[in-house]
Amino acid sequence: MADSQRPLLEQLRDLLRSRHYSLRTEESYLDWVRRYILFHGKRHPREMGSDEILAFLNHLATELNVAASTQNQARYALLFLYRELLGVDPGDLKGVQAAKQPRRLPTVLTRAEARAVIAQLSGVYLLMAQLLYGSGLRLMECLRLRVKDLDFQMLQVVVRDGKGMRDRLTMLPASLVDPLRTHLVGVKQVFQQDLAEGFGEVYLPFALARKNPGAARSWAWQYLFPADQRSRDPRSGLIRRHHVHEGALQRAVHDAVRASGISKHASCHTFRHSFATHLIESGYDIRTVQELLGHSDVKTTMIYTHVLNRGGRGVRSPLDE
CATH class of the missing domain: 1.10.150.130 (Tyrosine recombinase, N-terminal domain)
Incomplete structure (x- = not known):
């Protein structure tokens, strides 16, 4: 109250x-x-x-x-x-004039276009873009990945506290295993340097910091994509190394799209749209794609059937007959 x-x-x-x-x-x-x-x-x-x-x-x-x-x-x-x-129930608000829900199809890159954009990236931004497209991750899901969320043996990524605060599993592209292992070597060096300088503590979700105080300085809980600099936590005031800022990846992808010469209005989220569309195009079951994306309703996933090259229904134009 x-x-x-x-x-x-x-x-x-x-x-x-x-x-x-x-x-x-x-x-x-x-x-x-x-x-x-x-x-x-x-x-x-x-x-x-x-x-x-x-x-x-x-x-x-x-x-x-x-x-x-x-x-x-x-x-x-x-x-x-x-x-x-305030402890007051204002009711169901039935008199709300609902804002118009735009019926827009998501922008999707072809396989060749996705590769062309990714080819313009390098370093950590290349790895992140490859995960966005290869695993179907949302922007913040990718940035918030911890070291322990990668399973190289099972080739899967654990997405924790995704949209709707739900955990899920998605695929880890086999082609990223070696690049990610190499990347982790550098991340661990940064982590060990932070520890040597009296830092190394990372933000922990919910009450984990109280239940397991040592976890904040453990290797497993470190961010997969840590920021270049340590910063002050806006809530606790502690100096920590957070993950890469979302704006940095968004700018890198924006510049990559322009450099590739692609005229589509593509962003980080476009990789996720492309991931789903290309899986359906390859014949994967819609329910499987739904689980990989973490959609609570299959209707949300069905939108991707409408952006396939054949309109999602296998209809052929009479001009092509």
Whole structure:
């Protein structure tokens, strides 16, 4: 329950951290609650309810024309505020004018295009792009990989706390085993140097740091793709070596796409789309692809059947007959 003696946003931040929400979600929820309060003339949320929530969400859809995912994120943030912090249930908010859900097909690279983009990369960015395409990882799933998440014998990658806080297994391309082993030699040297200088501690998820204090300095828990420099943890204030920043990989892939001469609007996530499409194109079962991607609903995976060269239905143009 909320404490009237402390700032509301401070209480909300503490609650989100106690529930182990990611830093990104924390920042997003705080921003939406802040915008909600400002929208209603800085009134305290306790003085408002479902009518004010509906007015704000409808404003996002009708005046700002935000995407459906953006409106949903704002809705979840406000429901968390009221239900979890203030202890008030604002109802099901049936009067929300849903933002339009765009029906867009994902951008997919051909096999040749994917290889052309990857060929423009080198070093750690090359390895990360190969995992995005070869294992179907999301951007942050790749960056958050730990040393222990690679299984070279079983040729699999353990994706922990993926979207929806679900773990899953996906494939590890056999062609990456030797490059990754070589990469780990360099990572271990950096880790040992950090230890020698009195550092070497890495961020641990949830309560693991309390349950197993030694794990933070263990080799197994180190990031597979550590940052070049140590930095201060925004939550604990401790100096640690975090993983490579997502912006660095995004810029590298963006530059690689331009250098390859490909005109498609491709990004890091395009590799994941291409991974799924090429597996289906090769005849793999849709359920298998669903599990590798970590989709909770097969309908999400089915979108890739519509971007195959034959339209996903094997229909042949009359011009080609």
